[in-house]
Amino acid sequence: xxxxxxxxSRVEKRRRTEAAISDAARTQFAEVGFERTTIRSVxxxxxVDPALVMQYFGSKDGLFAAVARQQKPHRRLLDATREGTPQxxxxxxxxxxxxxxxxxxxxxxxxxxxxHEQAATxxxxxxxxxxxxxxxxxxxxxxxxxxxxxxxxxxxxxSIGRYMLRIPGLAEASRxxxxxxxxxVLALLVEPxxxx
Amino acid sequence: xxxxxxxxSRVEKRRRTEAAISDAARTQFAEVGFERTTIRSVxxxxxVDPALVMQYFGSKDGLFAAVARQQKPHRRLLDATREGTPQxxxxxxxxxxxxxxxxxxxxxxxxxxxxHEQAATxxxxxxxxxxxxxxxxxxxxxxxxxxxxxxxxxxxxxSIGRYMLRIPGLAEASRxxxxxxxxxVLALLVEPxxxx
DNA sequence: CTTCCCGGTCAACGAGCGTAGAGTGAACGG
DNA sequence: CCGTTCACTCTACGCTCGTTGACCGGGAAG
Numbered sequence: 001x002x003x004x005x006x007x008x009s010r011v012e013k014r015r016r017t018e019a020a021i022s023d024a025a026r027t028q029f030a031e032v033g034f035e036r037t038t039i040r041s042v043x044x045x046x047x048v049d050p051a052l053v054m055q056y057f058g059s060k061d062g063l064f065a066a067v068a069r070q071q072k073p074h075r076r077l078l079d080a081t082r083e084g085t086p087q088x089x090x091x092x093x094x095x096x097x098x099x100x101x102x103x104x105x106x107x108x109x110x111x112x113x114x115x116h117e118q119a120a121t122x123x124x125x126x127x128x129x130x131x132x133x134x135x136x137x138x139x140x141x142x143x144x145x146x147x148x149x150x151x152x153x154x155x156x157x158x159s160i161g162r163y164m165l166r167i168p169g170l171a172e173a174s175r176x177x178x179x180x181x182x183x184x185v186l187a188l189l190v191e192p193x194x195x196x
Numbered sequence: 197x198x199x200x201x202x203x204x205s206r207v208e209k210r211r212r213t214e215a216a217i218s219d220a221a222r223t224q225f226a227e228v229g230f231e232r233t234t235i236r237s238v239x240x241x242x243x244v245d246p247a248l249v250m251q252y253f254g255s256k257d258g259l260f261a262a263v264a265r266q267q268k269p270h271r272r273l274l275d276a277t278r279e280g281t282p283q284x285x286x287x288x289x290x291x292x293x294x295x296x297x298x299x300x301x302x303x304x305x306x307x308x309x310x311x312h313e314q315a316a317t318x319x320x321x322x323x324x325x326x327x328x329x330x331x332x333x334x335x336x337x338x339x340x341x342x343x344x345x346x347x348x349x350x351x352x353x354x355s356i357g358r359y360m361l362r363i364p365g366l367a368e369a370s371r372x373x374x375x376x377x378x379x380x381v382l383a384l385l386v387e388p389x390x391x392x
Numbered sequence: 393c394t395t396c397c398c399g400g401t402c403a404a405c406g407a408g409c410g411t412a413g414a415g416t417g418a419a420c421g422g
Numbered sequence: 423c424c425g426t427t428c429a430c431t432c433t434a435c436g437c438t439c440g441t442t443g444a445c446c447g448g449g450a451a452g
Contacts (some may be wrong), residue, residue, distance in 0.1 A: 010419060014429065033311040035231040035442050039410065054411060061333055065255060065380035111310050113361055116228040125362055132365075145365035150381075151358065153366055157353020161345065165320055169328075170349055177342055184347075185385045189377065210399070235440065245401050250441060252433070 020046040021053055026101070028066045029108035033063060034116045060120065064108075069124045071105040084134035084150065086186035092131070093155055093174055097163065110159055128152045135190060149191055158182070200207070216242040217249055222263045222297070223242045225304035230260060230312050257314065260304075264318045267301040280330035282347065283380030289351055293359065304318055306355055331386060347385055353380070 010018070014027040024045035028037040039060055043050040057063040096102045109127065112119035136148035158178070170178075204212070224233040224370035225346040236258055238351075239246040292298045305323065308315035332344035354374070357363040 010428070013419095017429075035311065038408080040408090048429095050410090051412080051432080052430060060410065081271065091252065115231065115311055115357065116306050119359055124363060124374030125299060128363065132363075136365075136452085143373065146369045147322030147370075147377060149363045149366035150354070150374070150377060153353040153361075154350050155353070156357060156361070157349040157351070158346070160356070161309065161352060165255035165316055165349075165352070167320060167328075167345045167348060169332075171340045173345075177339065178346070181339065181343060181346060181385065185381055188384050189381045208399090214401075234438080244399095246440090247402080247442080248400060248402075251400085256440065278448090 009124065017048060017052070018056055019048070019144075021056060022050065022066060022070070025053075025063050026048065026104045026108055027069065029064060029067055030111055031107075034060075034112045034119070035171065039063075052072070064112075064116070065118065067105060067108055071102060071109060071122070071127065084136075084138040086133040086135075086183060086190055089131045089135065089151065090179060090182065090186070093159065094179075107163060111164060128156070131155070138146075139190060147189055149187060154186065154189070200229065213244060213248070214252055215241070217244065217252065217259075218266070219250075221259050222300045223259060225263055226300040227303075227372060230256075230308045230315070235259075238319055239262065260312070261314065263301060263304055264315065267305060267318070267319055272283065280332075280333075280334040282386055284377060285327050285331065285351065285380065286375060289355065290375075293355070299380075300355070302355075303359060306352065307360060324352075327351070335386060345383060347382060350382065350385070364382065 021042060025037070025042045028042055028045070039053050040050045042063070044054050046053075053063060056065055094119045096106050106127070109119050109123045113123045114120070132152050135151055136144045139147055141147075158170075162170050162173075162178075217238060220239045220322060221233070224238055224241070224356055235249050236246045236261070237330075239249050242249075267278050302323070305315050305319045309319045310316070328348050331347055332340045335343055354366075358366050358374070359360045360370075
């Protein structure tokens with residue numbers, strides 16, 4: 001216990017407090033959504049005063065934007081996604097969903113994308129755009145855009161159904177089983193010439 | 197104008213007012229979601245006093261439940277869905293999405309299923325359960341449940357991506373193009389033996 | 393015509409929310 | 423050792439919301 005009594009500099013203290021607020025906000029945005037998350041509940045979970053949250057993040061929307069921006073590490077997987085194969089896209093998604101931080105950051109976007117314009121914009125124009133472009137660029141037929149969009153919509157449906165709606169049969173399934181069934185299906189979606 | 201001065205009985209008047217409130221509520225729940233829809237805005241759109249909404253529907257949750265229940269007409273398509281083919285499921289979905297009333301009732305469920313427990317329950321246990329059972333019963337392999345759940349998740353992803361997220365390339369695509377690309381894919385998902 | 397019923401309105405309460413500004417005490421720099 | 427900075431707290435404003443109970447007026451019933 002006394003081990004925590006180490007001296008921490010002011011900047012370090014500030015950094016830790018901001019991180020505590022940000023962690024609490026990310027979790028609550030992901031679990032109960034933007035509207036049901038209150039500045040007060042985030043501050044309480046982080047062990048600070050609500051006014052401090054305002055001081056550090058400006059507003060509730062600013063707090064959400066900060067959390068949404070944390071999803072950026074996902075883009076380190078951008079190179080892998082640039083492959084444009086369903087395998088790479090699915091791997092990216094599952095990898096994101098296994099790390100607690102990027103998982104909650106991504107779920108915060110998805111949970112609120114239907115009721116919060118900013119969440120929808122970030123999800124559509126920042127996250128999905130990458131896989132869309134990578135996939136579409138590998139398809140030669142004129143319906144490439146639609147095929148890529150359908151792949152994105154399917155991955156969104158998978159995430160929502162598995163982690164949020166918790167559809168029976170999908171929520172409990174192993175990642176391996178999901179991949180085994182979904183990969184050939186997504187491959188067919190992306191292949192320009194199904195008849196062969 | 198004077199044509200509207202016809203005499204209406206009290207029960208008919210009541211019925212029309214309830215319908216006006218219900219219509220306004222369905223539209224707003226579908227378009228801006230449960231939280232951003234206020235009793236006051238619904239009443240205003242219906243041309244009545246907010247207190248009357250409470251008197252007729254009990255509470256805001258009661259109003260939402262009444263709208264969610266209007267999705268039931270969807271089940272007249274249940275017989276078609278019982279076929280358990282992706283074609284039938286997709287036809288059901290598009291048919292629902294083309295009628296303004298059942299369309300908004302379904303979108304109201306989807307829009308709020310991530311932030312409103314009741315919406316999630318109705319969507320999962322009432323709407324999706326039917327297509328799930330119909331599809332799963334036609335699959336002989338032990339992964340039937342997972343395959344059916346993946347189909348349901350895909351259809352949810354399609355609806356969300358096309359009508360709510362409005363993913364570029366998917367929102368503007370014609371129903372025919374979407375069906376042409378998606379049907380063989382869904383068929384592969386539902387087929388127990390992909391290798392052939 | 394009188395009486396009751398009922399669709400509909402009005403005004404208001406109480407709670408919870410995002411947010412603002414003044415204040416405090418400890419860590420820092422000189 | 424002193425003055426400043428800064429992390430952090432306290433209190434409270436103003437707004438919007440769901441919800442309530444008293445009230446009003448016209449149509450139905452006798």
